[in-house]
Amino acid sequence: MGKKRTDLEDGVSRRAFPIPRSEDTLHEDEGGDRDLTRRGFLGGAGAALVVAGAPKLGSSKPPSAGAVEQEAPAVPQTAIRITVNGIEHRVDVEDRWTLNEFLRDHIGLMGSKIGCNRGECGACTVLVDGEPMFSCSTLAVWADGRDIVTVEGLESDGAVSPLQQAFMDHNAAQCGFCTSGQLMTATALLVSNPRPTSDEVRQAMVGNLCRCSNYNAMVEAVVAAAGTSGSGGAQ
């Protein structure tokens, strides 16, 4: 997956739209064009949501309530194999589903949030093969063969990660809506850079907005977590 980029416009830095790797066969030539609308970019004209193909393997949860509908014409589907928080799922997904829809609506992982659904805010950030990605702007089919970690996957043996503990200790969540995304980006940072400076934390997390503007508390939490054993890396 493409590394996050930073571009500067009038002093405001934003993380670029996440771009699929070239070996992602679907929609690969559309990934870099930021002028496309999200809907056009992600493809998929309307038809009913069909939860097709119950998981063939693994321990995927059943489709969430209210999602099943059989009366509309089927839409294109693709069989994928995807690992989420260590559990492998083999499922047919609609080509139009975002990774976020798959996680929230179809395997019931509500931790990643939708703040804008257009790649502006970072509340939906999850790890894809260890890289923080906007799950609102990543199609589920692109995640075929990938290893996904969400905020629900940060605990191990019932214990929160050192990063999560630092977030609790440093009041890093005010309203908490952006917190899951913040944690995922910071988790990836601490893997690639176990001892980041405050400035490095700010650079790495620039794509995750916080309207409570609790940025300084989160920087302090990440730096503090880096000072504890085990950093805060994903399991």
Added chain:
Amino acid sequence: MSSTRAAQQAGQQVAAMDTVGHDVPRIDAYERVTGRATYTRDVRLPGMLYARVLRSPHPHARIRSIDVSRAEALPGVRAVVTHETHRLIYSSGSIAGGQQYNDAAKDRTEHVRYMFDNPVRFVGQPVAAVAAVNRYVAEDALQLIEVDYEELPFVLDPEEALEPGAPPIWPEGNLALDRDNQPRPSARTSGDPAAGFAAADQVFEDRYTTAFVQDGQMEPRSALAQWDGDKVTIYTPTQGISNCRHDNARDLGLDDHQVQIICKYMGGGFGDKNGSYYFDLIAAVLAKEAGVPVLLELTRKDDWLGTHGRWHTVQDLRVGVAQDGTVTAIALEGYSGMGPYLRRSGGIAGIDAYACPNVERVIYPVHTNRMVSGNFRAPSDPQGYFAIQSMMDDIAYKVNMDPVDFALKNVIRPTEEVRFTNYSLDECIIRGRELFDWESRWRPVPGSDPGPIKRGAGMAFMAFRSGVGPSSAIVRVDADERYTLFVGVTDIGPGAKTTMAIIAAEELGVPLSQVDVVWGDTDLCPYSVGESGSRTTTMTGYAVVQAAIDLKRQIAERGMPRGDDVLIASATPNPSTEGQRRMVFGAHFVEVEADVQLGHVRITKYVAVHESGRILNPRPAKDQIRGAALQGLGQALHEDLLYDSRSGHPLTAGYYGARHLTYLDAPEIEVTFIETDDGYGPYGAKTVGEAGIILGPAAVANAIFNTIGHRMKELPITRARILEALA
């Protein structure tokens, strides 16, 4: 002032307590960092449908007809509603005089806002809604709804809207109606302004303008409605479940007990979410029509344009000053852009922070065809403080005074007529001057650094209400000595649940771990004023103290409960400060660095000194000020909502467009609290979070003047505006 009065005005020093005043992690911190916290959109009910809203593409248009037949025929569509099928009043959407919690004012207004209105009066106004089996079908169905619009002339600028011949948004014209349904400005005169100006040695006049600022909460709004017979349960992000229930019951024609509001976690409040929203109503009618639960989700753009934000203003100020720097008179003529409905007051604050007795204020809340304005954290304040304190800062230089000395000469102080529960404004300013090292950072000659990178300093100060009033709490103890606190709060971010638990633990004399909190559900919790207006800690917190005192009395009389027995206490106190003003005080000192070639401004030091009474939980209190100050910086330097004057379309809706602050734009904010106990509220606690946003724009603007030598009179102070000033 007598020495006794001086002691009273200073407040009492705070003494150490058991739980209060210690850093306590939030009682729900674990839920917040593990994804377990359930926000409205995370709730799933069996068989529920997804809903979307069709919105007006025109700033002003009459709907000749709506044809929903093709939408209704789309497989998967379960319900379509329009203004023709459901003509419900959205009663907290347009209120006489902007009186938000006043039933009579909601009944009285002649400018009624409907759930779906005709004519539509702004781009983004709801026109119709669809419930369908999934989001894809709902979105496709919107595109099949055919609306025949007759486009009407529109107006975007408040001053143009008041000119003769401006397109009338309401039959009475474009000046908002007051509480008596009269199109009159809000006018208030104190002292003798004419005599004050006559006594002045110099009179200064200037114009300042401020931009619209969307609250921009991270959680896009949504509502999930479920009917059970004639009772409806609505999951919705609200800052006040009690007010939300009452408003929705009014508008749905139900009694309060027929509406249950649930809000467990919500992604940011910032002021605009106390009370109900029209999408609660839309979800409720769709769920009624479809016979199953309906989740209505607003997209980010729906949320940006279809909710509210801080009103933009134009402020003409006139200030008279005597030779010694004493302000003798202040006159303000202000225009507040409210959009087509008066959701909130349109007030402009700031002048009350000065001692000057001769003040004339005339404020015109004006209707335009921009999106609707409403409350955002200290609703009337940052825009007003920016104008008056820029003006005063400018005058200080013109009369050859240090702006801090000028401030100390003119700040409001206690008098026989103006009494405070305690007073610390001058102490905040003096402490801030020391901590900031004003003498070394402030340039006696503005813009005197050689450049191209220049530095300079500015400051601003404030006094903000922290009233007392009615709210309720219930506390129960069982035989296992578990104390359960029932409070009608939601937790919008400041940590109200934890604060309420801290207060209960302190008063009951038990460890925090023995206290459970039940919150966010009107079927379980007593009335609460809601987390807005800086009231939860002071009002609901005081109710917790009183309920706990009663429970202790019961335990003393009857012993701890045994077996399945419980003891329960409740309280609904309605305290009064007996004519004294209860206020928080603060001063912010800012150093900026400006690149005069690029126009770029960077904050290099930010000191915030606040007196908010006793601090109950220090770390979240500090973060409230830090976050609020950063929001103020966003208003100062970045945020705006631009409109295309030809089409009436908004151009910069969303986080990119508004240029919200990121990590890289967020300087360290150094926070100092001066703690006192004035004997009111829970242990002398006052409001914290709201006031922190007030001073950023004024202090930054003053620092920029000191740095570049040019007075920036329009918010936001963008790079383009700085380069224009320097050109």
